[in-house]
Amino acid sequence: MDNEKDILEVRNLQVNFKTYAGDVKAIRNVNFDLRKGETLAIVGESGSGKSVTTRTIMGLNASNARITSGSIMYKGQDLLKKSEKEMQAIRGQDIAEIFQDPMTSLDPTMRIGRQIAEPLMVHKGMKKEKALKQALEMMKLVGITDAENRMNDYPHQFSGGMRQRIVIAIALINYPEVLIADEPTTALDVTIQAQILNLMKELQDKISTSIIFITHDLGVVAGMADRVAVMYAGKIVEYGTVDEIFYNPKHPYTWGLLSSMPTLDTKGDELPSIPGTPPDLLDPPTGDAFAARNQYALKIDTEKEPPFFKVSDTHYAATWLLHPDAPKVTPPAQIVARQEKYATMQKDLLAQQQQHGPVEEEEEKQ
Amino acid sequence: MAKYLAKRIFYLILTLFIVITVTFFLMKLLPGTPLTNQAKLSKSQIALIYQQYGLDKPVWQQYVLYLAGAVKGNFGTSFQFSDQPVSYLISSRIEPSLQIGLQAIIVGVIVGIVIGAFGAMKQNSWVDTSATVVSILGISIPSFVLAVLLQYYLGLKLGWFPIAEWGGFSYTVLPTLALAAAPLAESARFVRTEMVDVLSSDYIELAKAKGLSRMGVIYHHALRNSLIPLITIVGPLAVNIMTGSMVVENIFSIPGIGEQFVKSVLTNDYPTIMGLTIVYSFMLCVVLLITDILYGIVDPRIRITGKAN
Numbered sequence: 001m002d003n004e005k006d007i008l009e010v011r012n013l014q015v016n017f018k019t020y021a022g023d024v025k026a027i028r029n030v031n032f033d034l035r036k037g038e039t040l041a042i043v044g045e046s047g048s049g050k051s052v053t054t055r056t057i058m059g060l061n062a063s064n065a066r067i068t069s070g071s072i073m074y075k076g077q078d079l080l081k082k083s084e085k086e087m088q089a090i091r092g093q094d095i096a097e098i099f100q101d102p103m104t105s106l107d108p109t110m111r112i113g114r115q116i117a118e119p120l121m122v123h124k125g126m127k128k129e130k131a132l133k134q135a136l137e138m139m140k141l142v143g144i145t146d147a148e149n150r151m152n153d154y155p156h157q158f159s160g161g162m163r164q165r166i167v168i169a170i171a172l173i174n175y176p177e178v179l180i181a182d183e184p185t186t187a188l189d190v191t192i193q194a195q196i197l198n199l200m201k202e203l204q205d206k207i208s209t210s211i212i213f214i215t216h217d218l219g220v221v222a223g224m225a226d227r228v229a230v231m232y233a234g235k236i237v238e239y240g241t242v243d244e245i246f247y248n249p250k251h252p253y254t255w256g257l258l259s260s261m262p263t264l265d266t267k268g269d270e271l272p273s274i275p276g277t278p279p280d281l282l283d284p285p286t287g288d289a290f291a292a293r294n295q296y297a298l299k300i301d302t303e304k305e306p307p308f309f310k311v312s313d314t315h316y317a318a319t320w321l322l323h324p325d326a327p328k329v330t331p332p333a334q335i336v337a338r339q340e341k342y343a344t345m346q347k348d349l350l351a352q353q354q355q356h357g358p359v360e361e362e363e364e365k366q
Numbered sequence: 367m368a369k370y371l372a373k374r375i376f377y378l379i380l381t382l383f384i385v386i387t388v389t390f391f392l393m394k395l396l397p398g399t400p401l402t403n404q405a406k407l408s409k410s411q412i413a414l415i416y417q418q419y420g421l422d423k424p425v426w427q428q429y430v431l432y433l434a435g436a437v438k439g440n441f442g443t444s445f446q447f448s449d450q451p452v453s454y455l456i457s458s459r460i461e462p463s464l465q466i467g468l469q470a471i472i473v474g475v476i477v478g479i480v481i482g483a484f485g486a487m488k489q490n491s492w493v494d495t496s497a498t499v500v501s502i503l504g505i506s507i508p509s510f511v512l513a514v515l516l517q518y519y520l521g522l523k524l525g526w527f528p529i530a531e532w533g534g535f536s537y538t539v540l541p542t543l544a545l546a547a548a549p550l551a552e553s554a555r556f557v558r559t560e561m562v563d564v565l566s567s568d569y570i571e572l573a574k575a576k577g578l579s580r581m582g583v584i585y586h587h588a589l590r591n592s593l594i595p596l597i598t599i600v601g602p603l604a605v606n607i608m609t610g611s612m613v614v615e616n617i618f619s620i621p622g623i624g625e626q627f628v629k630s631v632l633t634n635d636y637p638t639i640m641g642l643t644i645v646y647s648f649m650l651c652v653v654l655l656i657t658d659i660l661y662g663i664v665d666p667r668i669r670i671t672g673k674a675n
Contacts, residue, residue, distance in 0.1 A: 096576075109594070
């Protein structure tokens with residue numbers, strides 16, 4: 001867990017949007033690290049600040065965005081201090097992004113071979129012919145059949161899933177260190193979603209890139225991510241490994257998110273939902289922003305913002321419920337079931353470890 | 367493509383036929399006669415002249431005769447200038463009109479694109495505001511007012527350009543400017559709106575994420591996509607210039623077809639009116655055909671391909 005493994009470190013990030021009504025505090029003090037080769041999922045509902053976070057990393061925020069504090073360290077350099085020119089050299093070269101809607105994110109009047117080749121021409125100064133040759137290889141890599149002929153086609157001649165493969169090819173052509181995937185499967189059919197996710201995982205191994213995976217779909221997270229950060233109202237409220245977030249969640253908001261996701265064990269007719277709507281970030285509430293929607297809210301939640309409490313070395317949650325003096329509450333039944341499952345999993349793991357020695361090392365050798 | 371062209375040419379002929387028919391009968395409703403001094407002529411003299419020009423026959427017969435001639439390429443003889451065939455009259459006068467018209471549309475559209483693009487790139491800045499002011503002025507000031515202003519200030523006061531007549535490029539500058547204002551304003555407004563739209567689209571975001579510079583994004587991705595819809599208004603702009611030219615040519619005393627058209631309407635010169643109407647409709651149809659073909663070339667989504675099956 002030392003710093004050398006971190007490729008990206010976001011510290012105390014605050015982003016406001018200037019509007020006629022006042023400043024919208026979209027990102028309120030966000031901290032996270034992205035480790036080399038891992039996939040970090042950032043989960044949260046619409047408006048929680050997931051996309052603004054990634055836009056800020058790319059330096060592509062709307063013109064009314066003001067970064068009021070914080071730093072984004074990439075390879076020892078603060079991206080927020082870089083000029084537009086310097087950021088242009090990083091975008092598409094070191095940090096690339098996959099966008100949400102493949103139907104609109106390709107230029108309708110440019111041949112797709114050229115679109116994939118463009119980052120090579122911009123960053124490596126390659127001639128068109130040579131860049132197109134590499135683009136062709138990349139098209140084959142992302143699974144576009146008959147690539148030789150299809151590279152001269154235009155986006156409208158491709159299906160949604162194929163277009164997203166093209167968008168992925170564009171993002172990966174320069175083998176970026178960091179790949180930001182902003183809800184890359186939201187606009188796709190469910191059957192295609194799985195294909196694209198598999199492709200991304202496969203390519204991550206080949207290209208050895210680190211991924212920030214933005215989504216509101218927890219189902220996708222389970223299969224994709226190594227670690228998860230849950231965002232609410234411009235803040236990260238809980239983060240940990242996938243298992244920790246899925247089977248031992250501590251923040252009531254995470255409970256709500258998980259309970260509203262149907263599983264094979266879900267019983268009854270009605271899927272639980274989180275009541276209410278997210279707070280107005282023009283004037284964020286004092287204390288815990290989730291308090292108003294939280295049936296487990298304590299009095300202190302409306303007065304003082306909860307700090308991060310440590311659950312394990314890798315798992316932290318910002319809720320007063322973890323304070324030693326807090327009353328014990330019983331989470332929703334589904335969460336309790338998850339936690340029990342987790343406990344038995346841990347026990348099994350421990351038993352296995354005692355029998356065969358540490359499992360982790362074996363995995364690393366592979 | 368060949369099939370498409372053949373179809374379009376058939377439609378063009380059909381359109382011309384309808385235009386000829388409608389114009390012919392409407393023209394007969396014009397008040398007055400082709401005779402200059404009707405009061406001084408006796409009844410028999412009038413009858414003689416009418417007979418000579420075929421005006422004594424019933425209107426439908428005149429129409430059939432005209433059509434029969436037109437198919438063979440005979441558009442009759444001008445009433446105004448005795449013994450001048452209409453085809454000669456037009457061909458000898460079309461060059462100045464074409465030159466001014468083409469110059470006006472090229473200057474207008476290109477300058478309009480530049481102004482519109484800058485307005486969109488610097489949205490809500492002073493550049494944008496002045497671009498908007500220019501387009502509002504260009505749209506609201508009629509070409510004949512602008513023509514007179516240009517004539518007075520640039521021609522008479524400053525003496526930079528000849529104020530009227532025809533003879534060389536310098537004579538074309540003022541009429542071109544007068545005619546270019548409307549297409550300039552129209553395309554600037556259009557390009558600005560389109561470009562603002564395009565600049566906020568996802569593929570521009572992706573282009574930025576690729577690391578393209580600001581100008582690279584504009585040049586490689588934004589411009590082409592914002593210009594495609596502009597092609598659709600080139601047709602109406604051409605009409606605008608054609609109608610504008612009738613007045614502007616008169617103001618600058620340019621021996622073009624626009625000036626001739628006005629004269630022939632005032633003197634009930636039926637064959638010339640018909641001939642010029644056909645020429646104007648033909649030019650418009652050709653402009654529309656060109657824009658449609660152009661559309662397919664610039665926008666791959668509506669390209670006409672032979673491999674439809």
